[in-house]
Amino acid sequence: MRVQGADGPVRLSAKQRAVLSVLLLHPNVVISTERLVAAVWDDPPRSAVANLQTYVSQLRRVVSGTALRLRTEPSGYACELSPDRLDLLAFEDVVRRARRARQAGEHQAAEQAYKTAVSLWRGRPAEDSRLGSAMEPRIAELEEQLLLARSEWIDVRLELGGEDLVVELRTLVAGHPLRERLWAQLMLALHRSGRRSEALDAFRQARAVLSSELGIEPGRELADLHAALLAGDPAPSATVSQRVPLCQLPADTSDFVGRKAELDVLLPAARARPERMSPPIVVVSGLPGVGKTTLTVHAAHLLRADYPDGQVFLRLGRDAAGPRRPEDLLGELLRSLGVDGTLVPGPLEERASLLRQRLADMGVLIVLDDAQDETQVRHLLPGTARSCVLVTSRSRLPALEGATRLQLDLPGEHDARLLLERVAGGARFRAAPEAARAILKACGLLPLAIRVAGARLAIRPAWPVGVFASRLEDRRLDELIVGGLDVRSTFGESYAALPEPARRAFRLLGLADLGSIAEWSAAALLGSSGLETDAALETLVARGMLDSGEVDGAGQPRYRLHDLLRVYAEERARVEDDPQEQRAALTRHVRECLRRLRAATSDLPIPTAPPFPQAEGMDGVGIAWLAAERRTLVHSVSAAVELGMAEEAAELAHHLSAYLNLEGFFDDVERLQRIVIAAAPSERIALRAELLLAGVPLSRGAYGPSGEHFGRIYQDCLRIGDSHGAAYALINRAACLHGAGLFEEGLEEAHRAIALLEELGDEGGLDYAWTWPVYMHMELGRYGEAVRLCQERLARTGEDRRARGDLLRALGIARYRHGEVAEAVWCYQESLVISELIGDRVAASRGLRRLGEALGALGRFDEAVEALDRARSLFRECGDGLGEALATYALGEVRLRQGRAAEALGLLVTARDGLGPGGPPTWRARVLRELGRAYAELGEHPCAAAVWRQSAELFESGPERAQVEDFLSADQD
Structure with a gap:
């Protein structure tokens, strides 16, 4: 090891040299303190960690004028430097260039690059540093890289002629007599030098060594070369030097679009790097049809130069008997790597061991497509860091150790549009942008669906895009099939692989037709316990059929079915589930929505109609829950009507309106009440819904239309004998008169309503009703009367915090108008405390x-x-x-x-x-x-x-x- 400073070589002590050697053997990688101690000492002293800190501190001073930078991390140390400053990194870089040049047929450039790479070596790595035995595997790995690079260099020189290689090869064979590749290269070099008899003698020597040391005969490559020499072939070739590159990858997709962010994660994680201690494994997961295989194959083609010994593609999906067995997959993989089928052992572990042995000195990229679970994959992994494995699966394979995981989401709308245009032709979409958007929406941005839709349009270039968009919206899965690509069949393969409880959950989630769903909803649909529901949902998520990447504002995990999967799930439910079971599941869901809604709205302002019974509060069910479940609850009203549960629909809409009005979702209130009115089994229920409908313009400040509407409802309620509904119509008409500035008339209406509500004993309605006389007296300048009314009503509110807060705010307004501003501030502050408490x-x-x-x-x-x-x-x-x-x-x-x-x-x-x-x-x-x-x-x-x-x-x-x-x-x- 040599360190070069500005003024020449840097002198290091023995231990400094050892510590720095370990860091340089793992450049730009954090080495833990424990690993560093084991690498420096076989029998570390008790003070090893303290000594290590001292050596690193000394090294920092010694190498301060060099290109080295030592970095301390919480877990250990790292040595940072650029590739051109370390011969090990330079060697890896030059070898990669040489391999690319060789693959491109540029043999002269490849020969020069290999020569440069090999010339960087000076003996064994760190041979002048006393390191612990823990470093032997790393040093052996680097020496193996040198030997492989040197052997590839010899291959290139043989391709260029190679008559001068005999002496070099005899030396290499003497040092590595069990390497058949070196023997084959020596035989070929001897033959090209006109020394055929020595070439045949070299085969006999190789055969004797292999037989005595390993008890085996020479392999096929060596035997074929020997046979060619015996036959007098004027131009024999060694398969090892002239072999056809092993590449089983499917063709890359010419219209590949986007995925830059994903490739920025995948490629660095999969690239060959000298500092790796274990094989890189990348798992690409996602829902069916999202483009996992397309992305992985594209990345594999970009990685070919990193793995020059070959690229293998293996499909792990199901066959007629179920998921393919690891034994069968290993047999196929071994045969792909050149192992004679008759020599493949039977037992699983022996096949896995042979695979690791075969790959030990090879740089091979293995693509495992459509893995079902970790069991399928685990036995197919290499044992050394020179090879790489890319796995596609609908599951994230969380139990697969040491893997980098990439969850593939739907593409953005821009990339989805670009894919559609590339497949179908862009000009027709530029003329019909709305139709293009409709197609993408119907496809749910799913790449497989987009590709199928584009192919259908490409087949019929004169077909109007708008016509296809309309057909696609009405018959989604029926339209998404072309030339062997079938979205429904793709979903069907995943569905068939599910256990029955998960299949049933999948069907019922589709039947419910909800955008997203919390676990309580799923449990209601399934009619099962929380544990059973959780297990079914977990299976669906693990198999990529359900997305669970969201937690709502109430802290609930939410589960989403892709739009097309929801269509498929509903199809399966209609085919496989009894209509009575379908109805029972949806009925359970509607009733659970109602049960929870009663509890969630118990502390909300009463709507503009007589109340339904409410329930005690439930843990976790409040304003945040209502916000999270708004779409589910709104949908439950329509579902209840479709199930013939009109009274439940009316009650759902009533309770829900309290929240929707509070949050300003007035359009939802109007739509729900119109649904209830259209389906109402009685005039009384219809009029109560009319009250809620008339309250929407009132909430928006449109008093005239609301006043007239409430007046008509009042007369209709009197006609059918609904005095409770009439009371609410009166008090809300009084509110409209207040808004219109007709305060005396409003007071008269309010007092009539209050009299009716007192007869009915509706305390909640009275709390609401009494606020209007207070406000009207204030508008008329009767501030003392307004204060008196507020104080009287406050004495009767009891535990109703919301009513108390509203009255305190009204009292504050009265005091403010009366000139008692400081007292008004106190009232407002007390009212705010209550508002914040109840959310x-x-x-x-x-x-x-x-x-x-x-x-x-x-x-x-x-x-x-x-x-x-x-x-x-x-x-x-x-x-x-x-x-x-x-x-x-x-x-x-x-x-x-x-x-x-x-x-x-x-x-x-x-x-x-x-x-x-x-x-x-x-x-x-x-x-x-x-x-x-x-x-x-x-x-x-x-x-x-x-x-x-x-x-x-x-x-x-x-x-x-x-x-x-x-x-x-x-x-x-």
């Missing part, structure tokens, strides 16, 4: 808006701005445009109080635009009032007067109109 983002956003308004009035501007910014963010998250506009208005008020009129003007204009012409008249009037103040502060008096006049018209009467008229009068003066 009500809507109530929290409203409380924050009011708190910011009050803090601004107290001159606590920084706190006010912080509260209002939080309120705006929450309103935005909840999709509440009205709330966001009002929070922006409040922030504009704060800026006005701070004397920042220009900034206030921008905020108030945004608030005005956010409210729009259909917003609540009272709030529009208030925004315009403050907007006029901002204009006035900036000296733009005509603008101020114009918006104040609009504000006065909207207020119609009351103290706030009088205030605006005062502003106008003062401005004119």
